[in-house]
Amino acid sequence: MNALAPDTKFLFFPQLNQVEDDSWLNSKSTFGPPQYENFFSGETLQGKFLKELATAQLLPIKEVLECFEYFAQIRKHVRAEVMADLCCGHGLLGVIFAMFEKSVDKVYLVDMVEPPSRQHLIELAISVAPWIEAKIVNVSERISVESEWLEEGMAIVSAHACGSLTDLCLDIACETKGNVAILPCCYPKKKCSAPLALQNNLGFELAFDVERTYKLERAGYHIRWQSIPAAISPMNRVVIGKKKS
Numbered sequence: 571m572n573a574l575a576p577d578t579k580f581l582f583f584p585q586l587n588q589v590e591d592d593s594w595l596n597s598k599s600t601f602g603p604p605q606y607e608n609f610f611s612g613e614t615l616q617g618k619f620l621k622e623l624a625t626a627q628l629l630p631i632k633e634v635l636e637c638f639e640y641f642a643q644i645r646k647h648v649r650a651e652v653m654a655d656l657c658c659g660h661g662l663l664g665v666i667f668a669m670f671e672k673s674v675d676k677v678y679l680v681d682m683v684e685p686p687s688r689q690h691l692i693e694l695a696i697s698v699a700p701w702i703e704a705k706i707v708n709v710s711e712r713i714s715v716e717s718e719w720l721e722e723g724m725a726i727v728s729a730h731a732c733g734s735l736t737d738l739c740l741d742i743a744c745e746t747k748g749n750v751a752i753l754p755c756c757y758p759k760k761k762c763s764a765p766l767a768l769q770n771n772l773g774f775e776l777a778f779d780v781e782r783t784y785k786l787e788r789a790g791y792h793i794r795w796q797s798i799p800a801a802i803s804p805m806n807r808v809v810i811g812k813k814k815s
């Protein structure tokens with residue numbers, strides 16, 4: 571499958587732009603000591619965190635690279651005192667915001683299911699960045715515009731929230747009037763409200779994101795489209811909405 575969005579270079583891990591065989595970058599195999607030793611070792615904060623992740627063999631390689639590269643693309647556009655990582659699964663994206671962004675005070679990790687990896691991941695993160703313990707709030711529920719913990723100005727981020735859950739993430743951002751970033755995955759064709767002419771000529775995935783862009787613009791957002799490296803995932807378009815002041 572071709573990538574949805576133009577390819578881009580690795581930002582957080584520029585050393586990966588030089589790898590000749592990039593076939594392992596989207597691997598579902600566990601991120602472990604070999605990857606850490608070969609590409610990520612170091613005494614920096616990310617080096618220490620990646621060492622913990624590698625030793626614990628907790629997450630697939632793809633998930634680790636995806637979260638860091640997505641974070642690198644969106645951090646300066648969406649960071650806010652209070653943030654929510656919606657449909658967060660393991661929660662790595664939200665944990666990275668809590669770890670690397672000093673201005674972020676609180677991150678809600680929200681998913682209707684809390685996988686066993688989440689708590690382990692948080693413990694590993696706290697071992698190298700103890701300041702995140704006070705920032706992380708786990709919420710196990712379906713995402714909704716009516717959740718009582720939503721607050722004005724809260725930024726919303728989400729990675730690969732399936733189908734129209736991505737649209738619900740945008741609706742929630744419009745409710746909080748906060749910045750937002752999405753990395754859409756599957757596109758439910760039947761839910762695409764873009765004009766047929768656009769769907770037929772642009773392809774419905776692109777038309778879907780065009781429609782999302784207009785919707786956010788109408789809600790008072792300035793929109794940017796970016797991408798993560800296609801070697802990590804072909805579902806690589808990043809849509810960022812920055813609330814106009």
Ligand SMILES: C[S@@+](CC[C@H](N)C(=O)[O-])C[C@H]1O[C@@H](n2cnc3c(N)ncnc32)[C@H](O)[C@@H]1O
Pocket residue numbers: 633656657658659660661680681682683711712713728729730731732735
């Ligand atoms: C494809 S996974 C993405 C997980 C994570 N963001 C990532 O990038 O690995 C989609 C996640 O959405 C969650 N989910 C599905 N429906 C949901 C809902 N209605 N409310 C909250 N979470 C939901 C699932 O439990 C799953 O963890």
